[in-house]
Amino acid sequence: MKTINIFGSTGSIGKNALDVIRKNKKDFKVLGLCAHTNIDALYAQIKEFSPSYVCVVNEESAEKIKNLSKKIKLFKGQIGLYEFASINCDISLMAISGISALRPLMINIEHAKKIALANKESIVTAGNFVLNKAKQFKTKILPVDSEINALYQLFTPQSNFSKVYLTASGGALFDYKPKDLNKVCVKTVLSHPTWRMGKRITIDSATLVNKGFEVVESHYFFNLPYENIDIVIHRESNVHAFVEFKDKTLFACMYPPDMRIPISFALSYPKRIDALQTPNFRGRFSLSFEPLHAKQFPLLDIILKGAKRGGNSLAVLNGCDEVAIEYFLSNKIKFTDIYRAMNYIFSHYKQARLKALDDVFYWDNWAKEKTKEYLRAL
Amino acid sequence: MKTINIFGSTGSIGKNALDVIRKNKKDFKVLGLCAHTNIDALYAQIKEFSPSYVCVVNEESAEKIKNLSKKIKLFKGQIGLYEFASINCDISLMAISGISALRPLMINIEHAKKIALANKESIVTAGNFVLNKAKQFKTKILPVDSEINALYQLFTPQSNFSKVYLTASGGALFDYKPKDLNKVCVKTVLSHPTWRMGKRITIDSATLVNKGFEVVESHYFFNLPYENIDIVIHRESNVHAFVEFKDKTLFACMYPPDMRIPISFALSYPKRIDALQTPNFRGRFSLSFEPLHAKQFPLLDIILKGAKRGGNSLAVLNGCDEVAIEYFLSNKIKFTDIYRAMNYIFSHYKQARLKALDDVFYWDNWAKEKTKEYLRAL
Numbered sequence: 001m002k003t004i005n006i007f008g009s010t011g012s013i014g015k016n017a018l019d020v021i022r023k024n025k026k027d028f029k030v031l032g033l034c035a036h037t038n039i040d041a042l043y044a045q046i047k048e049f050s051p052s053y054v055c056v057v058n059e060e061s062a063e064k065i066k067n068l069s070k071k072i073k074l075f076k077g078q079i080g081l082y083e084f085a086s087i088n089c090d091i092s093l094m095a096i097s098g099i100s101a102l103r104p105l106m107i108n109i110e111h112a113k114k115i116a117l118a119n120k121e122s123i124v125t126a127g128n129f130v131l132n133k134a135k136q137f138k139t140k141i142l143p144v145d146s147e148i149n150a151l152y153q154l155f156t157p158q159s160n161f162s163k164v165y166l167t168a169s170g171g172a173l174f175d176y177k178p179k180d181l182n183k184v185c186v187k188t189v190l191s192h193p194t195w196r197m198g199k200r201i202t203i204d205s206a207t208l209v210n211k212g213f214e215v216v217e218s219h220y221f222f223n224l225p226y227e228n229i230d231i232v233i234h235r236e237s238n239v240h241a242f243v244e245f246k247d248k249t250l251f252a253c254m255y256p257p258d259m260r261i262p263i264s265f266a267l268s269y270p271k272r273i274d275a276l277q278t279p280n281f282r283g284r285f286s287l288s289f290e291p292l293h294a295k296q297f298p299l300l301d302i303i304l305k306g307a308k309r310g311g312n313s314l315a316v317l318n319g320c321d322e323v324a325i326e327y328f329l330s331n332k333i334k335f336t337d338i339y340r341a342m343n344y345i346f347s348h349y350k351q352a353r354l355k356a357l358d359d360v361f362y363w364d365n366w367a368k369e370k371t372k373e374y375l376r377a378l
Numbered sequence: 379m380k381t382i383n384i385f386g387s388t389g390s391i392g393k394n395a396l397d398v399i400r401k402n403k404k405d406f407k408v409l410g411l412c413a414h415t416n417i418d419a420l421y422a423q424i425k426e427f428s429p430s431y432v433c434v435v436n437e438e439s440a441e442k443i444k445n446l447s448k449k450i451k452l453f454k455g456q457i458g459l460y461e462f463a464s465i466n467c468d469i470s471l472m473a474i475s476g477i478s479a480l481r482p483l484m485i486n487i488e489h490a491k492k493i494a495l496a497n498k499e500s501i502v503t504a505g506n507f508v509l510n511k512a513k514q515f516k517t518k519i520l521p522v523d524s525e526i527n528a529l530y531q532l533f534t535p536q537s538n539f540s541k542v543y544l545t546a547s548g549g550a551l552f553d554y555k556p557k558d559l560n561k562v563c564v565k566t567v568l569s570h571p572t573w574r575m576g577k578r579i580t581i582d583s584a585t586l587v588n589k590g591f592e593v594v595e596s597h598y599f600f601n602l603p604y605e606n607i608d609i610v611i612h613r614e615s616n617v618h619a620f621v622e623f624k625d626k627t628l629f630a631c632m633y634p635p636d637m638r639i640p641i642s643f644a645l646s647y648p649k650r651i652d653a654l655q656t657p658n659f660r661g662r663f664s665l666s667f668e669p670l671h672a673k674q675f676p677l678l679d680i681i682l683k684g685a686k687r688g689g690n691s692l693a694v695l696n697g698c699d700e701v702a703i704e705y706f707l708s709n710k711i712k713f714t715d716i717y718r719a720m721n722y723i724f725s726h727y728k729q730a731r732l733k734a735l736d737d738v739f740y741w742d743n744w745a746k747e748k749t750k751e752y753l754r755a756l
Contacts, residue, residue: 153627156534160650165659232659239630247633247642248653249531252617254628264625272538275626281543281610281669288664 003031004267005053005087005112007104008095009045010038012198013118013144013259017093018045020264024273031089034081036096037061046072055084057096086111091267093144094119097200098322099315099364102126106357109139116266118144121322124213125315126360127220142266148217149262150240150253155222164224165242165250166214167234168292169194169257171205174235184335186328194237194257203325207338212303216314219307226308231292231300238287298339302346312352312363319367320345327375337378341371381409382645383431383465383490385482386473387423388416390576391496391522391637395471396423398642402651409467412459414474415439424450433462435474464489469645471522472497475578476700477693477742480504484735487517494644496522499700502591503693504738505598520644524573526595527640528618528631533600542602543620543628544592545612546670547572547635549583552613562713564706572615572635581703585716590681594692597685604686609670609678616665676717680724690730690741697745698723705753715756722752 004021008014014035021028032053035042039061046054046068055075056062062076075084085104092112094105101119106129108115115134117123122130134141143149147166155161172191173184189206190199197205204210215229232242237257242250255261260276267273294301299321306313324338333341345367354360382399386392392413399406410431413420417439424432424446433453434440440454453462463482470490472483479497484507486493493512495501500508512519521527525544533539550569551562567584568577575583582588593607610620615635620628633639638654645651672679677699684691702716711719723745732738 154629230659242632242658244658246650246652247639248655248658249639249643249650250630250632250658251532252628252630252632254620254630255626261625261627265627272624272627274624277626280620280622280626280628281608281667284666284668286664286666288662289659290662291659 001029002027002090002267003029004091004093005032005034005084005089005108006030006093006095007034007085007101007108008036008093008097008118009033010035010041011095011097012196013095013263014093015041016259017095017116017263017267018049020260020267020273020276021049023276024264024268027268027273028091032084032087034075034084034096035061039064053084053087055080057081082107088112090114091116093263093267094122095144097121097198099125099318099360102130102357102360105130106133109133109137109141112139114140114142114269116142116144116263118263120145120210120213120217121318123220124216125318125364126354126357127216129354129357129360131220140269142269143217143221144259144262144266145214145217146237146240146257146259146262147214148221148241149265151218151222151243153253153265154241154243154251159243160245161243162246163228163230163244164218164222165230165232165244166211166218167237167239167241167289168208168211168231169205169235169237170233171208171210172202173206174233181339182334182336186331189328189335193235195259197259199329200322200325203328203338204321208297208300209303209321209342212300212307213318215304216307226304231294233290233292234287236287238285299342302342306346309351312349312354312359315354315360315363316345316349316367317342319364320371323368323371324375333375333378337375340378341374344374345371379407380405380468380645381407382469382471383410383412383462383467383486384408384471384473385412385463385479385486386414386471386475386496387411388413388419389473389475390574391473391641392471393419394637395473395494395641395645396427398638398645398651398654399427401654402642402646405646405651406469410462410465412453412462412474413439417442431462431465433458435459460485466490468492469494471641471645472500473522475499475576477503477696477738480508480735480738483508484511487511487515487519490517492518492520492647494520494522494641496641498523498588498591498595499696501598502594503696503742504732504735505594507732507735507738509598518647520647521595521599522637522640522644523592523595524615524618524635524637524640525592526599526619527643529596529600529621531631531643532619532621532629537621538623539621540624541606541608541622542596542600543608543610543622544589544596545615545617545619545667546586546589546609547583547613547615548611549586549588550580551584552611560712560714564709567706567713571613573637575637577707578700578703581706581716582699586675586678587681587699587720590678590685591696593682594685604682609672611668611670612665614665616663617667677720680720684724687729690727690732690737693732693738693741694723694727694745695720697742698749701746701749702753711753711756715753718756719749719752723749
């Protein structure tokens with residue numbers, strides 16, 4: 001029986017994780033639940049899973065919390081989040097979205113034995129800081145992101161792969177011509193063909209920023225040079241990654257596009273828990289693959305260029321992306337303005353090294369302010 | 379630089395192996411070549427690879443051998459084959475077809491450090507004898523058969539798979555209706571859709587006896603209960619096998635249907651040699667899968683039933699199959715007579731245990747005589 005703290009329990013990953021736990025009550029005990037604003041969903045989760053600790057990050061929402069059992073310790077606001085991150089536990093699931101996950105993650109590395117990391121922005125913007133601290137505290141970090149999770153599964157100590165391939169469904173807009181992107185509305189961009197996920201990542205999937213971030217994750221998690229990480233279009237999202245040996249033989253990792261599978265892998269690792277899915281090969285099915293040309297996806301191209309530049313580049317690009325998506329989701333800008341903002345920022349920031357974690361936040365903040373300024377002026 | 383002896387150098391596997399060696403001369407030195415009848419091809423190979431030992435198994439063909447360099451030691455006939463099998467070497471490739479490989483293989487286990495085993499009949503009829511002797515002499519046996527080779531690649535010491543799937547192209551006659559099988563000629567059965575292989579295995583692919591044999595190989599090589607080995611139709615022959623974990627996640631092993639790839643894996647293991655194939659994912663491609671229902675393939679069904687019965691069953695079935703195929707190839711019987719012979723033998727043999735290797739040969743011989751008798755009377 002392992003104790004689990006869930007950061008972001010009312011989001012898409014959090015709910016999927018609680019479903020995995022619900023079906024494996026012998027193996028896991030929810031110790032703490034942390035949500036941002038969704039108090040109703042949080043109440044239901046508290047009732048079902050009886051955690052000892054609860055955290056509500058949004059101050060306004062925290063005020064709404066009432067009638068909690070006296071057995072539950074409540075944490076509120078940003079400071080509360082840091083305290084919640086300091087609770088010792090066997091496993092944490094870090095499923096807070098965006099760069100907001102970075103500080104609690106860095107704290108949590110000192111207190112969790114294993115972290116199932118569903119947040120990719122922390123690795124994208126501060127990969128070295130996160131992974132070095134994890135090494136220092138001997139905290140195992142397991143990627144939940146399906147592609148990186150698949151690579152984690154395929155990598156074995158004795159493996160000597162020469163290359164890896166991440167698959168990409170192509171997102172909601174893969175079949176759109178560039179000239180038609182101008183007109184797409186929020187609902188269209190949020191209609192991912194294969195995965196049900198949070199809003200930010202679904203939009204990042206449509207622009208392929210998300211795939212760029214996964215390339216960066218693969219780079220950090222597996223110490224791979226960027227030139228050894230490729231992307232392959234695979235519309236069905238059944239194969240999540242390939243590893244390629246020197247003789248060009250490929251190993252593929254396959255499971256249906258259901259986040260509960262990589263979540264359950266990360267939570268139960270090094271064991272595996274019972275299947276949530278139906279048996280394989282019950283019917284006829286096919287898988288298709290085609291090469292992806294990064295140049296055809298301008299934001300993927302920018303992310304990959306930023307990744308190779310290193311330093312503050314990805315903190316800047318992620319900050320810009322977060323703001324632009326927020327604006328798009330509130331219907332303040334058009335979808336293609338996300339592209340304009342990213343292009344603008346990418347050609348208007350000063351490259352710099354990241355000497356300390358605070359530099360990440362500095363550049364994140366710089367990019368966010370600069371992006372807001374740019375978008376307001378549109 | 380490893381020394382290699384090739385048993386069956388002028389056959390399909392032998393030629394492919396020599397092509398691998400031709401492209402990796404730094405790694406391998408051909409020590410001995412052994413062929414059955416094809417003297418012309420053997421001469422060309424001797425000229426190119428300058429072996430120290432040559433063996434010609436067919437007595438008549440052996441008489442044709444002339445003008446060999448004095449540096450080459452020549453072995454002739456069945457006794458010569460056993461002497462050839464007693465030559466010490468780093469690697470043997472056992473690519474003699476049918477049960478004829480069994481005795482030289484058993485001898486060779488004492489003299490080769492590693493055996494790349496392309497012959498499946500030896501495992502099918504005498505798996506325990508072969509693998510126990512290999513264990514005793516610490517001789518590594520690597521399966522060359524693409525599906526079993528793929529499983530070998532996917533199996534790692536720490537892996538705890540719950541199930542494996544072998545893929546099947548379905549062979550030359552997959553799209554035929556049972557009533558039309560009566561009319562198929564040798565040429566049709568030998569037109570395998572994806573693989574270029576020897577005659578015996580190509581016909582066994584059409585009847586799916588070959589796939590049944592691979593199930594048996596998987597059972598012996600990986601200690602798997604029969605109920606954990608399944609077959610999946612995959613017409614393209616790019617994925618060769620899957621392993622399935624408890625949580626139903628699948629790992630697949632993929633490479634084009636080119637026997638040089640599993641051969642090069644087996645020869646170079648535990649290293650890998652440079653790719654013979656072009657890079658992956660250069661163009662659009664798709665892979666299709668569908669369940670296979672063993673009941674629809676009567677000979678596969680018989681082989682699997684025989685496998686579960688154990689004892690002498692597979693030696694009997696293999697003996698029958700060898701004779702029936704020989705008769706079909708010489709146009710003495712119709713294709714469907716292979717089915718009739720196998721059915722007849724399967725319901726007319728006495729189940730018995732195999733106490734010693736000689737029992738395998740006894741039952742092989744019994745089945746062959748009985749099959750001839752049956753086929754002659756048709």
